[in-house]
Amino acid sequence: MVRFCLTLFTASVLVLSCTLTVENPDVLHVSIRDGQVIDDIESFHTISVSFSMAMNRYPTEKQISISGYYGALHYEWNDQYSDVDIVLEEGLERGRRYVLKIGKSCESKEGFDLGSDYSYSFYTYSGDDDFFVVSTKPADGAQVTMLDGVIVSITFSQPVDYITLYDKIEFDPALSYSYSFSDDRRVLHLAILEHLEAHELYTVNIRDDFAASGGKALNAEYTFSFNTFFTEDPFSIERAMMVPAGEDPPGTELDIKYLGRTVGIEKDRDLLVVFSEDFYLHSMGTFIRIEPALSYHLTKEDKVLRFTFEEGMEPEKLYGITFQKSVKNVYGIALDREYLFEWKVNGTASTLLRLSSIVNIDPNGIQDITLYDGVIAFQNEDILYLPDPLEIDKNNVDFEVRFSTIIDVYRSLDKFYLTFLYGGDSGSLSGVLTGYSWDSDEKKLLLRFTLPSLQGVNDAYYKLIVIGGAEGILDRDGNNMEESLEIYVKYSFSG
Numbered sequence: 001m002v003r004f005c006l007t008l009f010t011a012s013v014l015v016l017s018c019t020l021t022v023e024n025p026d027v028l029h030v031s032i033r034d035g036q037v038i039d040d041i042e043s044f045h046t047i048s049v050s051f052s053m054a055m056n057r058y059p060t061e062k063q064i065s066i067s068g069y070y071g072a073l074h075y076e077w078n079d080q081y082s083d084v085d086i087v088l089e090e091g092l093e094r095g096r097r098y099v100l101k102i103g104k105s106c107e108s109k110e111g112f113d114l115g116s117d118y119s120y121s122f123y124t125y126s127g128d129d130d131f132f133v134v135s136t137k138p139a140d141g142a143q144v145t146m147l148d149g150v151i152v153s154i155t156f157s158q159p160v161d162y163i164t165l166y167d168k169i170e171f172d173p174a175l176s177y178s179y180s181f182s183d184d185r186r187v188l189h190l191a192i193l194e195h196l197e198a199h200e201l202y203t204v205n206i207r208d209d210f211a212a213s214g215g216k217a218l219n220a221e222y223t224f225s226f227n228t229f230f231t232e233d234p235f236s237i238e239r240a241m242m243v244p245a246g247e248d249p250p251g252t253e254l255d256i257k258y259l260g261r262t263v264g265i266e267k268d269r270d271l272l273v274v275f276s277e278d279f280y281l282h283s284m285g286t287f288i289r290i291e292p293a294l295s296y297h298l299t300k301e302d303k304v305l306r307f308t309f310e311e312g313m314e315p316e317k318l319y320g321i322t323f324q325k326s327v328k329n330v331y332g333i334a335l336d337r338e339y340l341f342e343w344k345v346n347g348t349a350s351t352l353l354r355l356s357s358i359v360n361i362d363p364n365g366i367q368d369i370t371l372y373d374g375v376i377a378f379q380n381e382d383i384l385y386l387p388d389p390l391e392i393d394k395n396n397v398d399f400e401v402r403f404s405t406i407i408d409v410y411r412s413l414d415k416f417y418l419t420f421l422y423g424g425d426s427g428s429l430s431g432v433l434t435g436y437s438w439d440s441d442e443k444k445l446l447l448r449f450t451l452p453s454l455q456g457v458n459d460a461y462y463k464l465i466v467i468g469g470a471e472g473i474l475d476r477d478g479n480n481m482e483e484s485l486e487i488y489v490k491y492s493f494s495g
Helices: 002-011 057-062 409-415
Strands: 027-030 046-051 064-067 073-077 083-088 097-102 118-123 133-137 151-156 169-172 177-181 187-192 201-206 222-227 237-244 260-262 269-275 288-291 296-301 304-309 318-323 339-344 355-360 369-372 394-403 416-423 432-439 444-452 460-466 485-491
Touching (some): 027 097, 027 118, 057 064, 064 073, 133 222, 151 201, 237 339, 355 460, 369 485, 409 416, 416 444
Parallel strands (some): 260 339
Antiparallel strands (some): 027 046, 046 083, 064 097, 097 118, 133 151, 151 187, 169 201, 177 187, 201 222, 237 269, 269 304, 288 318, 355 369, 355 394, 394 444, 416 460, 432 444, 460 485
């Protein structure tokens, strides 16, 4: 099979040509800076972005978004499609944080993308102090024994704005109430004007546009609950599973016994944890730890807690999650024990990319030279070459590189180098990649480097470098090759 592929590759030498320098677009300028405060929100309607080259309009527009903004956007491009005005059709809201995201898949006219995300945060409030709920009385999950004359108190980190609050706070089930403030307006008292029902769960919801006197809003709804009943049923985690991101079960069941471990988990997954009783969401994150650390946000539906990971889990990495016994259900009952279980990310699309072999192909079809067999790199081998038929002062060297899985070819071509070290004569130069051929069935990449012909009597020494790590070769699933590989070779007259 190797001989057959070699014959095809050699026969196509005269027509083998491709552009090896990939020029990706870049973001040159954005009219807002990261962290900017927008004082005059009434006149703020446009954000301008300049790219380094002409862009493909529609794929690029799909990759531009402003989180925290819920109005419509439209785009006004210049004639060369390198500059765009992002027009906000509705005004910004006071006390908000917004994030402009320019996604890495924004695409140039030539079909090349940015390759990385750009994000810019901007604000419609001033000051660095966060505005948040410090505490509540009753506390979240507390049991209330009195059913009449109940007063709910909420303490904030800053004084509250002088506006009506009846459209910003609600009870579920609905209750009528009156409100008053402490002298410093940091504590809000809600006097419930109705008789509470026994054996009922009451939830208080504070809207995300509830604002401090300085203008800063909560930016996220705050919810807490209290109840007028009690149960002694135990509280436990019943099961946990990994499901495709954003999807519902079924998924891969996790072993949740203490120090249980599950292998074969795909990296782009959500974690679902099913509890035996209902719980409060906003306090849950305080009692959870994931190691190594992963950023995530939590949502719930009934008794199910969903972890949506905001960064990809790394291939072949072991993660552990701990739920402290302090986690409580809506009745104030703590977990029956501390839960600690693990999962390893090494599913079919979640393993590190590996080199299987590197071979220097014999142009005469007699004996190829193995430079790497998947374990050992064989150093200082004489490389085999063939005079270039188009340039008499140059020679071609062909390598066959095999991988453990299908690579992202166009993002990987600039990760191979044949670098001159020493020897030869003063005119010796590093090799230039002048051709390639990819066979996805065999996971095989054929590379051709062109070297200057040797002059004089001295052999030349080169190093074949294959770049791994975060900036190295990637497979189609976005997994990197963990480590770089360097192989020393000799370029001699004898060939």
